[in-house]
Amino acid sequence: xxxxxxxxxxxxxxxxxxxxxxxxxxxxxxxxxxxxxxxxxxxxxxxxxxxxxxxxxxxxxxxxxxxxxxxxxxxxxxxxxxxxxxxxxxxxxxxxxxxxxxxxxxxxxxxxxxxxxxxxxxxxxxxxxxxxxxxxxxxxxxxxxxxxxxxxxxxxxxxxxxxxxxxxxxxxxxxxxxxxxxxxxxxxxxxxxxxxxxxxxxxxxxxxxxxxxxxxxxxxxxxxxxxxxxxxxxxxxxxxxxxxxxxxxxxxxxxxxxxxxxxxxxxxxxxxxxxxxxxxxxxxxxxxxxxxxxxxxxxxxxxxxxxxxxxxxxxxxxxxxxxxxxxxxxxxxxxxxxxxxxxxxxxxxxxxxxxxxxxxxxxxxxxxxxxxxxxxxxx
Numbered sequence: 427x428x429x430x431x432x433x434x435x436x437x438x439x440x441x442x443x444x445x446x447x448x449x450x451x452x453x454x455x456x457x458x459x460x461x462x463x464x465x466x467x468x469x470x471x472x473x474x475x476x477x478x479x480x481x482x483x484x485x486x487x488x489x490x491x492x493x494x495x496x497x498x499x500x501x502x503x504x505x506x507x508x509x510x511x512x513x514x515x516x517x518x519x520x521x522x523x524x525x526x527x528x529x530x531x532x533x534x535x536x537x538x539x540x541x542x543x544x545x546x547x548x549x550x551x552x553x554x555x556x557x558x559x560x561x562x563x564x565x566x567x568x569x570x571x572x573x574x575x576x577x578x579x580x581x582x583x584x585x586x587x588x589x590x591x592x593x594x595x596x597x598x599x600x601x602x603x604x605x606x607x608x609x610x611x612x613x614x615x616x617x618x619x620x621x622x623x624x625x626x627x628x629x630x631x632x633x634x635x636x637x638x639x640x641x642x643x644x645x646x647x648x649x650x651x652x653x654x655x656x657x658x659x660x661x662x663x664x665x666x667x668x669x670x671x672x673x674x675x676x677x678x679x680x681x682x683x684x685x686x687x688x689x690x691x692x693x694x695x696x697x698x699x700x701x702x703x704x705x706x707x708x709x710x711x712x713x714x715x716x717x718x719x720x721x722x723x724x725x726x727x728x729x730x731x732x733x734x735x736x737x738x739x740x741x742x743x744x745x746x747x748x749x750x751x752x753x754x755x756x757x758x759x760x761x762x763x764x765x766x767x768x769x770x771x772x773x774x775x776x777x778x779x780x781x782x783x784x785x786x787x788x789x790x791x792x793x794x795x796x797x798x799x800x801x802x803x804x805x
Contacts, residue, residue: 429487430561433623436753436781437666439713445743445779447754448563448718449481450489452769454762455498461766466498478557484773488561489553490627493759501762511580516587519579523594526601533604543612550620563625564617569610569660570628570669571653572602588640596648603652610656614663626660626667627691627718629682633673635697642677650681657686664711668718672758673697679704689716692757694724695792701745702789717746718755721772725794727756727764732771737793739776744790748782 427435427443435442452458459469461480469476477494493503527533553562575598576584588595617624632638638645657667668689669682674697675690682690688709693699701717709715720739721727727735739754746752754776760769 429559430623433487433561433563433625433753436751437623437625437712437716439751442781445749445752445754445776445781446488447484447486447773447776448488448490449484449486449560449755449773450492450563450565451756451759452477452480453493453495453501453503453759454764455495455500457760457762457764457766457769458494461769470496470498475556478560481560482558484770485777486560486773488563488623489557490563490565490755495762503759506574506576506581508580508582511583514580514583516583516590518583519575519587519598520591520594523591523597526597530604533601534608537605537608539608539612542609543616546609546613546616547620550616550622561623563623563627564613565627566609566613567628567630568602568606569613569626569656571630571649571656572599572606573630573632573649585640588644592644592648596652599649599652603656606656607659611659614659614665617663617665624665625689625716626665627670628667629669629671629687629691631670631672632678633671633675635673635694637674637677642681645678646681650685654685661686661710666709666711666716668716674699676704679707683707683709683715686710688712689718689751691718691755693719693722694757695722695794696725701742705745705747714751716751716753717742718753719757720752720754720776721756721760721769722794723756723758723760723764727768727772728761730768730794732768734794735768735772736775739772739779741790741793743779744786747785749779750781750783752781 432442432446436446455469456466458477458480459466461483462469462476463483464476473494473496477492481489550562660667666688667686668691669687671690671692673694676699688711707715720742722738726738742752743749754773
């Protein structure tokens with residue numbers, strides 16, 4: 427079974443030969459060089475193609491939007507540093523919202539459908555040209571909502587405005603989501619025209635380790651309706667949409683599914699998240715949830731051994747009923763501290779696991795659960 431068929435069959439709940447795997451989220455120039463089997467100097471001479479080579483060596487079936495480090499000392503791929511927003515008050519969001527159009531007609535007047543169509547086609551053409559046969563998984567963050575206004579205003583101003591000026595925040599989300607909805611309409615058409623794997627990976631960080639960053643009721647009133655609006659054209663085309671899940675997402679999981687997500691990615695199991703409690707939730711599209719998971723960037727990958735990594739994947743294989751709907755993928759971008767041998771072990775092991783669809787009667791605990799990888803958490 428080739429990769430495209432394996433990915434598509436897993437997405438649609440059909441029989442596959444083994445659990446599919448997805449790459450694209452491996453950090454660290456040195457780590458990627460090691461995985462590619464080249465020197466650091468050779469990697470730095472061409473980081474993009476070297477990172478692709480590293481994933482090809484891992485044998486992954488597909489990649490999401492490729493994240494790769496371009497400098498030897500690069501640690502992160504992106505961050506929001508609050509000191510850059512000193513002096514910005516929540517009233518800046520109120521003022522900004524007042525400058526935005528009030529009607530859908532005005533907002534969509536600036537949407538260039540021809541340009542967006544061309545950009546999407548070019549993205550997939552480039553991936554198919556460059557990615558050495560690994561399938562591109564659609565990965566467009568603007569299709570999963572526009573929650574993180576902190577990129578523009580900082581955390582303090584944004585979170586304060588959510589409490590002080592909820593209507594203004596909601597308006598900004600709505601305005602930006604209208605353009606995203608139109609983009610989603612174009613992408614929905616391209617799935618069939620370009621013969622794409624029927625998966626989309628998107629979704630924004632709504633939670634930290636303590637739960638939602640803002641009131642769930644506020645999100646239900648002002649945010650989640652905009653996400654549902656964006657996703658609706660894709661849901662109508664039966665695209666399986668997988669939501670990125672950082673932090674403790676348990677309070678918002680049902681809301682995510684109601685928006686049209688039919689899969690979940692990530693999970694910080696060290697926060698007490700128990701997949702046996704939500705694996706049977708019914709998605710909007712498909713009969714069972716999909717899960718992009720298995721490689722923990724907060725526990726087994728950085729702190730464990732290859733045995734620990736394999737045990738974590740085996741546990742995910744168990745709670746997904748023998749791998750049904752499971753795609754091996756990191757919980758986030760792997761850090762520079764992760765030993766390359768752990769990444770190799772995880773992906774290699776996942777590719778040996780059959781998809782049986784059989785539910786076992788027992789519910790074994792998380793293998794890493796007897797060890798605390800996060801300071802202050804109870805074991």
